[in-house]
Amino acid sequence: DVGEVDIYTIFPENGRSVPPYYREVYEALCSKKDERVQEEVFQRLLNKTELPVTVQSQIAEHVKCIDGSLTKLSLYKALALIALAQQGKQPTLKLLENYVQEFPKPQLGEPRNLQALRVRLAQESPLMLSLTLANLLEHDVVQLEIIPEKKGLFLKHVEYQMTSQRFKISVYRRYSDFDVFHELLLQRFAYRMVPALPPKRMLKGVLTSTSEREFIEGRRRALNRFINLVARHPLFSEDEMVKTFLTFSGSDIQNKLREVFKRMGDEFLTYRFAKQAKEYLPGDIQAQFSACRELIRNISSSFQKLRDLAERMAIRSHENAADLLAFGRELSILGSDTAPVPALVSEKSTWGNLRQSLKGLSVEFTLLSDKATQQGRREEDDVVEKLNLFLDLLQSYKDLCDRHEKGVLHEHQRALHKYSVMKRQAMTAAVQPKEQASVEQLESRIIQQENAIQTMELRNYFSLFCLHQETQLLFIYLPMTSHILSAFITSQIQGHREMGEVWNDLRPKLNCLFGSNNGLPSPHPTPEQGSLKNPPAFFSN
Numbered sequence: 029d030v031g032e033v034d035i036y037t038i039f040p041e042n043g044r045s046v047p048p049y050y051r052e053v054y055e056a057l058c059s060k061k062d063e064r065v066q067e068e069v070f071q072r073l074l075n076k077t078e079l080p081v082t083v084q085s086q087i088a089e090h091v092k093c094i095d096g097s098l099t100k101l102s103l104y105k106a107l108a109l110i111a112l113a114q115q116g117k118q119p120t121l122k123l124l125e126n127y128v129q130e131f132p133k134p135q136l137g138e139p140r141n142l143q144a145l146r147v148r149l150a151q152e153s154p155l156m157l158s159l160t161l162a163n164l165l166e167h168d169v170v171q172l173e174i175i176p177e178k179k180g181l182f183l184k185h186v187e188y189q190m191t192s193q194r195f196k197i198s199v200y201r202r203y204s205d206f207d208v209f210h211e212l213l214l215q216r217f218a219y220r221m222v223p224a225l226p227p228k229r230m231l232k233g234v235l236t237s238t239s240e241r242e243f244i245e246g247r248r249r250a251l252n253r254f255i256n257l258v259a260r261h262p263l264f265s266e267d268e269m270v271k272t273f274l275t276f277s278g279s280d281i282q283n284k285l286r287e288v289f290k291r292m293g294d295e296f297l298t299y300r301f302a303k304q305a306k307e308y309l310p311g312d313i314q315a316q317f318s319a320c321r322e323l324i325r326n327i328s329s330s331f332q333k334l335r336d337l338a339e340r341m342a343i344r345s346h347e348n349a350a351d352l353l354a355f356g357r358e359l360s361i362l363g364s365d366t367a368p369v370p371a372l373v374s375e376k377s378t379w380g381n382l383r384q385s386l387k388g389l390s391v392e393f394t395l396l397s398d399k400a401t402q403q404g405r406r407e408e409d410d411v412v413e414k415l416n417l418f419l420d421l422l423q424s425y426k427d428l429c430d431r432h433e434k435g436v437l438h439e440h441q442r443a444l445h446k447y448s449v450m451k452r453q454a455m456t457a458a459v460q461p462k463e464q465a466s467v468e469q470l471e472s473r474i475i476q477q478e479n480a481i482q483t484m485e486l487r488n489y490f491s492l493f494c495l496h497q498e499t500q501l502l503f504i505y506l507p508m509t510s511h512i513l514s515a516f517i518t519s520q521i522q523g524h525r526e527m528g529e530v531w532n533d534l535r536p537k538l539n540c541l542f543g544s545n546n547g548l549p550s551p552h553p554t555p556e557q558g559s560l561k562n563p564p565a566f567f568s569n
Contacts, residue, residue: 047131050104052139057103057146064097070106072145076136077110087119096300110134154301155308155493157500159262161507168194168259170274172252174244175200186244188251192259192274199277203228206251208282209273212289213258216269218431219295219494221424221501223257226250253417257424262501263295296490303486305493313492320499321429327506328422335415338516342412345404345523349397356393363387385537392534399530403523410515418508425502432491 057065057073070091074084091098091106098106108127109119111134117123136142171191191198206225214222226247255274264270269289276284296302310316363386369379 045130046104047133049133049139050107050131053107053136053142054100054103056139056142058100059097059146064099065103066146067093067096067098069145070098070103073106073136073142074110076142076145077114077134079110079113083113083119087113090119090121107131107134110136153308155496157262157497157504159501159504161504164260164262164504167262167265168192168256170252170255170259172248172255174248186247188248190255190274194259195271195275197275197277199275199281201281203247203251205273205281206254208285209269210254212269212285213264215294216267216289216292217264217295218435219428219491220261220263221421221428221498223254223420223424224427225254249413249416250420253413253420257417257421295494296487299490301493302490305486306489309489309492309496313496317492317495317499324422324425324499324502328419328426331415331419331422335412335419338407338411338415342404342407345400345407349400349404352393352400353397356390356397359386359393360388360390363389389534389537392530392537396527396530399523399526402526403519406519406523407516410519411512414508414512414515418505418512421502421505425498428495428498432495 054065057069059066070093071088074087077084079087087106087109090109091102093102105124108124108131111132112123112127113119114135115132170193171189173189173191175187175189177186185202188201189198190201207228210222210225258264258270259274269285269292272284272288273281278284292298301308363383365383369377
């Protein structure tokens with residue numbers, strides 16, 4: 029391959045062999061600040077060529093980007109490769125080096141029209157997220173299911189099958205795997221919304237077989253919410269550590285994560301715009317942050333109340349299911365009584381026939397119970413879980429705000445205090461005779477502290493930059509409210525319709541009960557009859 033130095037062989041420094049069109053394209057694309065072409069602008073130029081993606085990648089690999097931008101000569105080399113590729117040739121540096129004719133003109137249109145590529149980039153700030161809720165939800169769907177217990181005779185461990193729709197792969201994970209992954213994720217992305225993990229174990233003293241099953245299922249649901257929030261995060265989802273956790277099928281995922289990612293620097297050291305974060309922040313960022321935090325605190329309070337109410341509705345549906353089943357069972361017991369009717373009872377008594385009618389009602393009440401159970405599950409899965417997902421996100425935002433205030437800001441203030449103490453010591457040393465070595469040592473420590481403060485200031489601005497983006501992300505999720513309301517309304521309509529159908533199917537089977545009315549007004553008046561205005565005496569107070 030031909031290196032950057034060899035470009036001067038291809039294009040002499042005096043520029044006489046550079047086609048005029050190449051210079052015009054450079055003038056249209058270069059940044060006036062540093063006379064370079066930003067990598068994003070170059071990528072858009074490549075896309076404009078409509079060459080196959082593989083060919084675009086080959087050209088990009090042959091062009092050297094320094095600090096996210098191209099020099100003038102690097103762009104000239106790229107334009108020559110584009111022109112040759114458009115002629116059907118393989119865009120290699122060897123071809124470029126041996127080319128003896130004047131380089132062809134790439135088909136890119138009028139150079140003045142290419143300025144739009146640079147203008148559009150200037151209008152786009154890395155601070156702003158151009159995402160919708162649909163983008164987030166469609167990015168990946170991860171299913172987490174408990175697999176049947178099969179490992180260990182004495183130590184029982186819950187194992188999960190985790191399936192990513194995006195990567196089309198299933199892997200197996202235990203809670204401890206999630207624990208290690210969460211620790212590394214928080215270490216790498218301390219300035220982002222990292223959802224919390226559910227507790228590993230139940231509180232001692234409250235463990236029963238039923239409560240243990242409920243705890244394990246609740247933990248599965250919480251882990252499922254956690255991994256979906258992570259897999260859909262626009263930054264996490266493209267990180268190699270997250271991809272490894274979702275796809276690695278080896279026997280020891282914990283060791284794999286620690287080996288590869290334990291010593292990896294945090295996001296501040298790897299994010300391209302980290303040290304320029306201050307340039308993109310609005311002047312009133314602190315005021316905006318405070319206002320957003322207060323608004324989100326109020327939203328969180330309302331969502332917690334909605335979740336609690338939805339949970340109570342789901343619990344009532346399950347209780348209703350249990351009551352309907354018990355009601356039907358008691359009717360069945362009543363109808364199965366074979367004791368003869370006493371002779372002293374009037375011959376007009378219809379109890380014998382009524383008892384026969386009651387005997388088969390348990391089937392319908394079992395069906396009603398099943399419908400009520402299904403309703404409870406719909407309320408749990410479609411309403412409560414979605415509310416819990418958003419509450420998990422809100423809690424992760426609160427945790428992020430706490431990390432910003434108690435971590436970055438607190439450390440910055442401590443560093444400033446330490447620096448002021450050192451400066452006072454230096455001033456004292458200047459007026460009081462001391463050994464030269466100790467003075468030099470103090471000066472060296474002051475310089476080190478100044479560097480540490482500068483780094484902390486950069487980290488503080490980067491923390492605010494990330495907070496700004498995470499706040500945007502939270503508001504992108506807010507339209508989930510309409511999804512939740514739609515799911516709630518749909519579940520109620522479906523539940524009432526299904527229950528109503530069973531109740532209506534039950535009525536004809538009670539002809540024996542309602543046919544003669546047993547001397548009472550009809551308990552189910554027709555529309556023509558209207559409502560029951562004069563109930564029997566035993567309904568009165």
